[in-house]
Amino acid sequence: MSDNPTRQSPPPSRADILRREILDKVAEYYQVAHQGEVFVPGETFIHYGGRVYDERELQSAVDAILEFWLTDGPRVAAFSEALEALLGLKHILTVNSGSSANLIAMTTLCSRQLERPLQPGDEVITPAATFPTTVAPIVQNRLIPVFVDCMLGTYNLNVALLEAALSEKTRAIFVPHILGNPVEMDAVMAFAQAHDLYVIEDTCDALGSQYDGRYCGTFGHLTTFSFYPAHHITTGEGGAVGINDPHLYRIAHSVRDWGRDCWCDHTSPREGECRQRFDWEIPGLEEPYDHRYYYTEIGYNLKMTEVQASIGLPQVDKLPALVAARQHNFQVLYAGLKPYEEYLVLPAWHIKADPAWFAFTLAVREQAPFTRHDLNDFLQQHKVETRYLFAGNILNQPAYRHIAHRIATPLTETDRVLKSAFFIGVYPGIDDAQLKYMLYVFDTFFRERGLA
Numbered sequence: 411m412s413d414n415p416t417r418q419s420p421p422p423s424r425a426d427i428l429r430r431e432i433l434d435k436v437a438e439y440y441q442v443a444h445q446g447e448v449f450v451p452g453e454t455f456i457h458y459g460g461r462v463y464d465e466r467e468l469q470s471a472v473d474a475i476l477e478f479w480l481t482d483g484p485r486v487a488a489f490s491e492a493l494e495a496l497l498g499l500k501h502i503l504t505v506n507s508g509s510s511a512n513l514i515a516m517t518t519l520c521s522r523q524l525e526r527p528l529q530p531g532d533e534v535i536t537p538a539a540t541f542p543t544t545v546a547p548i549v550q551n552r553l554i555p556v557f558v559d560c561m562l563g564t565y566n567l568n569v570a571l572l573e574a575a576l577s578e579k580t581r582a583i584f585v586p587h588i589l590g591n592p593v594e595m596d597a598v599m600a601f602a603q604a605h606d607l608y609v610i611e612d613t614c615d616a617l618g619s620q621y622d623g624r625y626c627g628t629f630g631h632l633t634t635f636s637f638y639p640a641h642h643i644t645t646g647e648g649g650a651v652g653i654n655d656p657h658l659y660r661i662a663h664s665v666r667d668w669g670r671d672c673w674c675d676h677t678s679p680r681e682g683e684c685r686q687r688f689d690w691e692i693p694g695l696e697e698p699y700d701h702r703y704y705y706t707e708i709g710y711n712l713k714m715t716e717v718q719a720s721i722g723l724p725q726v727d728k729l730p731a732l733v734a735a736r737q738h739n740f741q742v743l744y745a746g747l748k749p750y751e752e753y754l755v756l757p758a759w760h761i762k763a764d765p766a767w768f769a770f771t772l773a774v775r776e777q778a779p780f781t782r783h784d785l786n787d788f789l790q791q792h793k794v795e796t797r798y799l800f801a802g803n804i805l806n807q808p809a810y811r812h813i814a815h816r817i818a819t820p821l822t823e824t825d826r827v828l829k830s831a832f833f834i835g836v837y838p839g840i841d842d843a844q845l846k847y848m849l850y851v852f853d854t855f856f857r858e859r860g861l862a
C-alpha cells in the first residue's frame with residue numbers, strides 16, 4: 411500500500427470528453443458567430459433593450475440540452491437559490507414569465523387556504539399608468555382594480571393618493587416599480603399595515619433597484635420578476651415570484667403546479683418527502699388518495715424549464731455589472747438631455763431610491779413646439795428605438811375599457827403619460843459610441859427646429 415493517501419480521480423468518460431469538446435466549440439462559435447457587429451452611426455439600429463450575454467450563457471444552455479432533463483430540475487433549483495441569496499428572500503418560485511408571476515401572486519391571495527382570502531368584488535389599489543398584465547390578474551380573479559394617478563417624472567403610483575383610494579373593500583395594493591424606478595415602499599408598507607392590506611410588488615422592471623438600502627421586491631408579501639430579454643437578466647421567457655412567508659409559498663407553488671397540493675420534487679422517495687404520499691382523503695372514497703393528484707388550488711402549469719434556468723445562472727453572476735452599465739448609460743443620457751428640460755420632462759426619482767434603470771423615460775411638455783410623435787418619428791428614422799410607456803392609461807386600452815373598476819382620484823398625470831411619455835434604451839448593449847450618437851440625434855432634432 412502506498413504511503414501517499416492522495417486518491418486519483420477516475421479518468422474522464424468518453425461522454426465527458428465529448429461534452430468538453432462541444433462546449434469548447436460553442437465558445438469558439440460564440441466568438442465567430444455572435445461577436446463583432448460594428449456600430450455604424452445612422453445605420454445600426456439602437457434597440458431599447460435586448461439580450462446581453464457571452465459564451466457562458468450559450469455553453470450553459472447547450473450543457474442543459476446535452477443533459478436533456480428539459481423540465482424543472484437541478485438548474486432551476488440552482489437559479490432559484492442564486493436569486494434567493496442575492497435578494498435575501500426565503501423563496502424564489504421560478505415561472506415561465508413575469509405575467510405568470512403576477513397571475514400567481516394575485517391568485518395566491520385569493521386562496522381558500524388563507525384565513526382571509528381576497529373575495530370576488532374586493533378592491534386592489536394599483537396605478538392606471540401600468541403594464542397590462544399587472545391589471546389582468548386582478549380582473550381574472552374577479553377583483554376590482556382601483557386606479558390611482560401617477561407622477562410625471564417618476565411614472566410611479568403617487569403614494570399621497572393611497573388614502574383617497576381606500577374603501578371598506580380594499581384588501582391589497584399591486585404596485586409596479588415602473589421602468590426600474592423604486593416606489594416609496596416605506597410609505598406603501600406603512601399604509602398597508604395601518605389598513606391590514608396585502609402588498610404585491612411588481613418588480614418585473616426593477617431587479618437590482620434599491621429603495622432605502624433594500625432591494626425592491628423585498629418589501630411586499632409577494633413580489634414578481636420578469637426575465638424577458640429586455641430585462642436586467644434574461645432566461646428568454648421567464649420570471650419568478652419572491653415570497654418570505656412559507657404558507658404563501660406553498661399556495662403559490664401549488665397555483666404554479668396545476669393546483670396540486672404535493673410539493674415533493676422529482677427525486678423524492680416513492681412515499682414522498684412527507685412520507686404520506688398515499689395518505690390523502692377524498693370524499694366519497696374509502697381508500698386514501700395519491701397526494702400527487704390531490705388539488706387544493708385551481709391552478710395552472712407555469713413552470714420554468716432547465717434550459718431557461720441554465721441561461722439565467724450566469725446572468726445572476728453578472729447582475730452587478732449589468733446594473734452598473736445601466737446606471738452609467740442613464741447618467742450619460744441625463745447629462746446630455748438636461749439642456750432640453752424646457753421641452754422634455756426628465757426622469758425623477760426619490761432621494762432614497764437607487765434605481766437600476768430599465769429605460770430612460772421622457773415626456774414632451776405640453777408647451778413644446780413639437781409633439782411626441784414628431785420626436786419619436788425623428789429618433790426612429792435615425793435608428794434610435796423608442797417605446798411608449800406601456801399601456802399609457804390602461805383604461806384607454808380596448809381590452810380594459812369595459813372592466814369593472816373604480817377611479818379613486820382624477821387620472822390627470824396618467825393622461826399626460828398616455829399623451830406625451832416615451833422611453834429610449836439604457837440597457838448594457840448600448841455603449842458609449844451609441845450614447846454619443848443618440849445625443850447627437852437629439853441635438854440635431856432641436857437644432858433643426860431652432861431650439862438649441
Ligand SMILES: Cc1ncc(COP(=O)(O)O)c(C=O)c1O
Nearest residue numbers: 507508509541586614615636638
Ligand atoms: C411592470 C411589468 N410587469 C409585468 C411584465 C410582464 O413580464 P413578461 O413579459 O415576462 O410576461 C412586464 C413586462 O415587461 C412589466 O414591465
